[in-house]
Amino acid sequence: MTVTDLRRRRDRRISPVFLGIVAVTAAAGWAAWTEPGGSTGLAVFVFVTGAWVVSLCLHEYAHARTALHSGDISIEAKGYLTLNPLKYTHALLSIVLPLLFVIMGGIGLPGGAVFIERGRIRGRWRHSLISAAGPLTNLLFAVVCTAPFWLDALDGVPAPFRYALAFLALLQVTAAILNSLPVPGLDGYGVIEPWLSRELRRQLEPFAQFGLLAVFGLLWVPEINDAFFDAVDALLRALDVPEFDTYWGRELYRFWQGEDVPGVG
Template structure:
């Protein structure tokens, strides 16, 4: 293979996928429609949140892959992980289908993720920890980008008001959509950072554990996420978790009502 061919191959490995551009187009178009009051606001909020959630999942996985690339795993490019194409991930069900289903059914940001990192190519415990932490950090950045405009008052005094159960609210439907999507980002980050086998939080601390501890925990990794969600079904745990999420929203100056009303608009099939 010539040098030019090698460079072209690397460029193709990192070229943004048309699938991701389509998701961005849906996100931008639905966001404009909701803000301008064009079409059905509730369905527009649904499209905006689903598209935004999928974009954030792509960015989450990209962050893992990009950090792994700089850490020493040069195979992530050939696997298509740097193209932001969700169809390239190892497990579409875990990465996208289930997270979207959980958003629709329960309003919880399910931590997905299936980029296959060849860890043996990476030297240094800190590099391994950073690879695992990169995804949840992206969710935190997304949450800040979504919530800051609300807390800063950039969407105050809107020309188009949200309508809930026949009552007009003095708030933009886009602000409610941003609040709900921001809440999902925070919940995903918190869940993913739990030091539970199978989640990114455990991946952060795993390199620093002894070999014996890692071997003892390894059989439980496939069930870690299931255990977390079983706990979240417990009313006391669920209340504590969401109180924490809403407390983080409050740090941005955003009341939990934005997320709650945003979720009501999101579930357009109920209205």
Template sequence: MTAYDRPGDGEPLVLGVPRAALRPSPVFLGLVALFVTCGVLAWQGAGNVRLAVFGFVVTGWLVSLCLHEYAHAVVAFRAGDRSVAHRGYLTLNPLKYSHPLLSVVLPVVVVLLGGIGLPGGAVWVDRHAIPGRLRHTLVSLAGPATNVLFTLVLVAVLRLVAPGGGTLEFWAGWALLAFLQLTASVLNLLPVPGLDGGNMLQPWLSPPYRRMYDLFAPYGFILLFALLWNPAIGERFFGGVFAVADLLGLPSGLYALGLDLIRIWRP
């Protein structure tokens, strides 16, 4: 089959799937539009600035979640799994995710309450359709790689553009988005069963360890919370994240202000 095929009376196909399955959804485009609108209002300091920063950070985080999961799906699609297209994962529509509560609602709640970029398990990949262990690892790596890229771009823009204009509130929200991407990068790369970091290693495990991994994978989120709840582990983890943020030149006072601004229920 060629890369592009057109059946006699149907919709054009790309790699065997309808082109509509590859277009960004109106839901995603709406999120992007709201993100840009809130960003402009925060930049100008127009109206209720705290509400603008709240919308800017929340929609920005949701857009990054969509792109994180899209990265998983598009790499899986290129590796041979066509089911991700038929499930709507390549449209960037968060409502198509297999667990909207875990993938969208819970991460946003954790952002608002704890200021942590929590990873969300969202897209289901047909691993049997993907040959080779390296491809499986690349599928799992694709999501965290987007978070790392976002972190570097957001920090670079903050350091290069921030002195040139905009309000303090806008850049506080921007810095918070960068910090959220940083925490998401680190959390997603942890070798915890069920998370991306663990899934990157799973194909390379011996059969007995792989069976043990698959047994614990559904409880990855619970295991993650248990680890971070431990004072010694949690302190070291966040200490490491803060150290990386300082190394990148991300001002701690600025993203702390951003976190305070999005908690609009506080006076």
């Protein structure tokens, strides 16, 4: 095995940081399942937060892996294939702000993180696919979270864990929808950007750094927020996830508010 092969294996090895996050998430999920009582809210908070960070890592991994197979071989050396969130270009946009969005408003909104050398990639379809890979990962994660609901496999599942799954599914659906919007700075814009004229791309480029915050700001407008979550709730109902479960999942996640949650205590 050559030095290059050893380096490639190292650059693709799953990070202990990511494995640690997965372990903490699994432990919190087990606690939420087996120990209903006063500590359930904290367990649900850690479980949902950990699972959300895992989904953020997978979101960015999907971008990086697609870019690697599209021609950007620099991805490996940057450490993006290790799933280590500490390797991201903007930890604030990638982890901190999305977590604040979840805690403050129950909104899942990933931020841009991995730096892709677009000049290495040829073909507009490849550029579009790289951008689409992230939201598609959130959709897949949402399918996994909602599977127990639409497969009618919830018999015996404790209420706190069911609520947590429903809330996590809501986060994934909101992330997939919002990040697919054709707003500069979001993946939805990245999908259509290669098909725009060079002049239009140049005019829109300065707005990319504000796109994420602009979308989040608009969601604080009551009318827009209500319309958005009505659409999200309708989609979740189509997947057999009751609004009752997502509501109490959000309330249980905010355990510091001391809300009495059905089936807990």
